[in-house]
Amino acid sequence: MNDKEKAMIEAKANVLKALGHPTRLWMAEQLAAGERCVCELAENFDADFSTISKHLTILKQAGVVIDEKRGKQVYYRLKVPCILNLMPCIEAVIQATAQTHIDLLK
Template sequence: MQQLAERLKGLSDPTRLRMLALLEAGELCICDLMEALDLPQSKVSRHMSFLKNGGWVTSQRKGKWVYYALAEPVDPVQIDLLATLREHLPELDTGVEDRERLKQYLKTKKADACG
């Protein structure tokens, strides 16, 4: 029960929900998330650490950057919650705006911007 409570805490912040919605598109560098969310690196890193500790995302260091991806859920409750989030988060206005900012950023990103 404690582990489930910790996982649910990860979903209790709008910024973290926005991050999960963006990661639905695949692995993203911390700099990609910063641009899409218009947030400083420290805030993005703090929220991603919270999601990682809750088992929602995985991370991988490549050079000086950290890349995040959605974790494969292992328990049935997390599987169901992630499926529900995947269904409904894209419909929210903020998520649409975040994805558009990310799309524009990735179009113009220089090759050396992230690792």
């Protein structure tokens, strides 16, 4: 594995890692339905405002979302919509996994 391959693996792992947190994955799924301002996300999620903001920053740095300031509000949206398409496979992994998860899919 050369340096470039290693950098590529790290970059890809970083994207997956960004999505690998329940809060951030939830955010990405919300944004899949269309852009949201931070306040709209906060409205539906019980956590400190600063926590939400920091998670969004991580998603932004990973390249998953982009933000746009309009007036007093900052709107976030998915940068690459295909992120959504990952879910069926992830769900298949869960479905293929132990009994403990089977009920999640009903």
